[in-house]
Amino acid sequence: MTGLRDVQKSRDYRKLAINKVGVKDVSYPIVVMDKHNAFQHTVARVNMYVDLPHHFKGTHMSRFVEILNAHRKDMALDKMETTLQKIKDRLGASRAHLEMEFPYFIEKRAPVSGAASLMEYDCRFIASLSEEFDFVLEIRVPVTSLCPCSKELSRFGAHNQRGVITAQVRYRDFVWIEDLVAVIEECGSSPVYSLLKREDEKHVTEMAFENPRFVEDMVREAALRLQKMNNVTWFSVSAENFESIHNHSAYASIEMDKRQSPAGPESVDKPVEKRPRCG
Numbered sequence: 616m617t618g619l620r621d622v623q624k625s626r627d628y629r630k631l632a633i634n635k636v637g638v639k640d641v642s643y644p645i646v647v648m649d650k651h652n653a654f655q656h657t658v659a660r661v662n663m664y665v666d667l668p669h670h671f672k673g674t675h676m677s678r679f680v681e682i683l684n685a686h687r688k689d690m691a692l693d694k695m696e697t698t699l700q701k702i703k704d705r706l707g708a709s710r711a712h713l714e715m716e717f718p719y720f721i722e723k724r725a726p727v728s729g730a731a732s733l734m735e736y737d738c739r740f741i742a743s744l745s746e747e748f749d750f751v752l753e754i755r756v757p758v759t760s761l762c763p764c765s766k767e768l769s770r771f772g773a774h775n776q777r778g779v780i781t782a783q784v785r786y787r788d789f790v791w792i793e794d795l796v797a798v799i800e801e802c803g804s805s806p807v808y809s810l811l812k813r814e815d816e817k818h819v820t821e822m823a824f825e826n827p828r829f830v831e832d833m834v835r836e837a838a839l840r841l842q843k844m845n846n847v848t849w850f851s852v853s854a855e856n857f858e859s860i861h862n863h864s865a866y867a868s869i870e871m872d873k874r875q876s877p878a879g880p881e882s883v884d885k886p887v888e889k890r891p892r893c894g
Contacts, residue, residue: 624894635712637664638679643754645715646691647738651722654691654867659717665708678705684812692740699744710745719754719792725808725815726822732810741783753773753783754795758803763827775823778803778856780833784841785849798844802836802854804828830854830867838869848874 641661649655663679682705687699695713702711716739739753758778766773780799784790800806804823811819822847828836833854841850853868 626657633667635664636667637662637712638676641680641683643683644687645717647717647719648692648789648794650791655719657717657719659715662712663702664712665702665706666710667708673704674708681705683768695740695742695750696744696748699742699748704746710743712743713740714742715740720810721793723808725811725821727814727818728812730810730812730815732808734807734809736792738792746756749785751783751785752790752792752795753781754792754797754799756780756796757807758783758833759805759807759823760830760833761804761823761827762852763829763832766824766827773824773827774860775804776856776859777807778830778833778854780837780852780854782837782841783851784847785894786846787848788846790844790846797851798840799837801834801840802828830856830865834867834869839869842871842873849871 629812641663643659643661645657645659645661646688647655647657661683663683664705665674667674679702682698684700686694688702699711699713702708702713712765719736719738720733721736722731724731731765735757736757740749741753743749756779758780759775760778761773778794780802784795804826805819808815808819834852837852838850838853841847847874851868852868853866856865858865
């Protein structure tokens with residue numbers, strides 16, 4: 616096979632470098648650190664990329680999968696920098712990227728009955744390596760939100776819906792997924808559970824009614840909590856409500872680099888004024 620021409624290494628004359636080239640959506644088993652059970656085995660959708668200089672026609676796609684297979688017993692968070700260095704070396708790149716999106720399960724007890732069940736959270740590791748290693752942890756936390764406007768205007772009841780709060784963080788030391796989920800779950804009108812008995816349903820319904828939140832409220836609440844986490848150096852948080860009475864979603868987001876703005880933006884420091892409004 617050594618006599619076969621390496622087409623990828625052939626010259627390209629268009630003089631356009633490529634920022635990211637590689638393989639996407641590879642299904643692969645990984646190991647994630649679990650706060651209560653040491654480790655959790657799950658299956659991730661993996662993306663692997665490198666940069667490509669302008670003079671090469673293409674990259675060697677098979678090498679990404681070879682590296683993934685060679686490190687299949689080490690596909691964990693603490694091995695990502697080593698894996699990225701292998702990708703850089705093997706493909707002769709100056710920058711490598713590795714993304715893993717996976718379901719993570721946390722045992723959660725219903726608020727009144729105490730019935731236990733597993734709650735699924737979508738998580739993502741986003742890592743890159745050039746001269747320095749960069750890592751972002753992303754979690755997607757489902758919540759219930761009850762509309763303050765609807766509660767204010769209606770003679771009885773208020774419309775509510777499921778929403779999702781997405782948080783991305785960079786940090787100095789290790790952050791447990793469980794701890795980050797617990798912080799973000801506080802920001803909706805009520806948490807979401809996979810198992811509720813009648814007494815639990817009564818509790819979460821009334822809790823949401825007494826705690827109405829717009830998407831603006833939820834991202835501000837999340838930002839305030841992430842500001843207080845000294846270990847977090849940067850965050851991006853967004854909230855999306857899948858509206859129950861509108862043919863659209865409601866959305867809000869805040870991003871902050873605490874290293875550049877330790878006091879936080881003025882809009883976050885001021886208390887939120889609750890006003891009835893629609894839309």
